[in-house]
Amino acid sequence: MGGALAAGVLATTALYGGSPAGADPVALPNTASEAVQRMIDLSHQSEQLNQQALDAQSDLDAKLVIQRDADAKLAATTDAVNRARDEVRKYQPVIDRTAIAAYQGARTNRLFAVLVSDSPQQLLDQMSTLDVLAAQTSAQLDQYKTATDSADAAEAVARRADDEARAAADKADSVRADLERKRSDLGGAIAQVVQAWGALSTKDKSALAGSPFPPGFDRDTLLQGLVPGSGTSALAAGLTRVGDPYVWGATGPNQFDCSGLVQWAFKQVGKDVPRTSSAQATYGTPVAKEDLQPGDVVFFYSDISHVGIYAGNGLMLHASTFGVPVAVAPMSSTPYHSARRY
Structure with a gap:
């Protein structure tokens, strides 16, 4: 998987005009x-x-x-x-x-x-x-x-x-x-x-890549308990992409960045969600953290530079970072900002 990830990122690097040769050296x-x-x-x-x-x-x-x-x-x-x-x-x-x-x-x-x-x-x-x-x-x-x-x-x-x-x-x-x-x-x-x-x-x-699911997480049980709706149905669609690689600027169907995964998941249920995490944070209606339900969209960092889909029990589905495939992870691992319901 590492070779495929590197190839995907290098292709994206070329798209955006950067090159490893032009980057500042990384101290060991x-x-x-x-x-x-x-x-x-x-x-x-x-x-x-x-x-x-x-x-x-x-x-x-x-x-x-x-x-x-x-x-x-x-x-x-x-x-x-x-x-x-x-x-x-x-x-x-x-x-x-x-x-x-x-x-x-x-x-x-x-x-x-x-x-x-x-x-x-x-x-x-x-x-x-x-x-x-x-x-x-x-x-x-x-x-x-x-x-x-x-x-x-x-x-x-x-x-x-x-x-x-x-x-x-x-x-x-x-x-x-x-x-x-x-x-x-x-x-x-x-x-x-x-x-x-x-x-x-x-x-x-x-x-770094970790496990696609946290210990004790049962995707099948979660899916069986979901009530059909735009949010939960989008979560169900997104869960089918677990294991796909993270690539900057990617919107699927087989590789994603964080906001690309959210946009793709809701597109599968007929929701035309904005492309960026900051724009997604203005879509739908606000939800208090204590009122989160599976399928709600959760945002992180003060600049809203990361986004995922709430999966219940303090967990979220997200495309985390390069080298880490799409996975379900604890929300507590990332500074929480806000949530919306689409």
Whole structure:
């Protein structure tokens, strides 16, 4: 199993951009227990970086959605501006003719009609014609003003959309850069873990991996006692993965990191659970530690960098760390943070 684990982690290291050659050297421990503890500490640091990188990826994905929406809005508002300006151009010849006529002193009022009329009928005809022309010109001027106002409003919306699109792109670029830094840090941390694990003796590796179940734990009895439900059914699904290797960034079906195992288990029962431990800690409803039931999701460390599924009697199912397959273990082995019920 050790060779398969190392191969899986080295593949993940390549994915995240790190390499053993670029990692800081790991000082040799003085005793076997120190070596195992160093391995555990390095693995926890790597898991923290793993969850941070996953959070950054989720943040980037969300920012890219906002950017795409902003770009689509900008395109739509630009089209609206073009249509509005086309509408303005339809009335421009009329406006130009009216302006030119006024500049050249065209006689278009009722007093001029009285002065040039030879008869009452001609006066009435001229006044009627002037009324029609005035009404037409006024209507066209009103339409021109409406079209101009619409174009100005469309341009204002387009300017805001352009600002929003630029801001969204800047935020996405910032998160992308942060993600790349975290991936680089993770690559280096993973390389250190692989190096520390490789320095362990076969006996120490076996001790680190431990047993898939604590003494006295009966998986079959537990499964028979579970009442069907999203949480307990997810626990039952997760228990089928006991013995699968831990790999950073893995979500199954045959290798997992901690949050990947939780997401996979609940996916089997139709629950679309977030990817990272910190996001999973906001999903569902809070549960007090004294009210935990099998199938509840439990979180650990102050930064919520580890997660598992409660299996009853103070035990949890989790993907612990590199070199330790998916297993059922006491919750007391990890600093408790909180719990949620999905």
